[in-house]
Amino acid sequence: EAGVVQSPRYKIIEKKQPVAFWCNPISGHNTLYWYLQNLGQGPELLIRYENEEAVDDSQLPKDRFSAERLKGVDSTLKIQPAELGDSAVYLCASSLAATNNNEQFFGPGTRLTVL
């Protein structure tokens, strides 16, 4: 079974440019998460989807970040415009809502470098 797929794996852009990250969760997982991981830190939740609905976006900086999961499967996270401080790894995770332990499966991440 394929795991969580993310692309691109690496992205280098200049500041003020837009950037988008794509995530395909594990088949059948209706819950999808985007996390931000800064260097030397643990991941921090940006947004959580239940199917196509964003049920928690309280930590998403909405002035420049946006996300969508239109059909309740794939998701895209966008930054426009990017700033130097956005350089980090963006992780996508998915889970089955029905599991008791809420095991979240993580993708390999997209490493963003903003110059």
Add this chain to the structure above:
Amino acid sequence: GEDVEQSLFLSVREGDSSVINCTYTDSSSTYLYWYKQEPGAGLQLLTYIFSNMDMKQDQRLTVLLNKKDKHLSLRIADTQTGDSAIYFCAEIRSGYALNFGKGTSLLVTP
């Protein structure tokens, strides 16, 4: 928010036991987790423990939970060079949001 605390580095010799400690913040957390992250890879769930348990053993891994002190530990027996990675402790908040520590870098030397 409050921080989940972990020591940043641990170095052990191959074959020894490793113990990674964590102090979490949310006493209502129903599950506590240990994730492993290898260079350039995403996080892999190693093990978890339900909050009404004191201990869980899974092959070379032993998790101890002290709810009174909000202390969690991960013991890896017979540590191998392939165990070198960053280990994250995480608590669960609001039933779904994982709150991670900063991670402990484990270095296993031959």
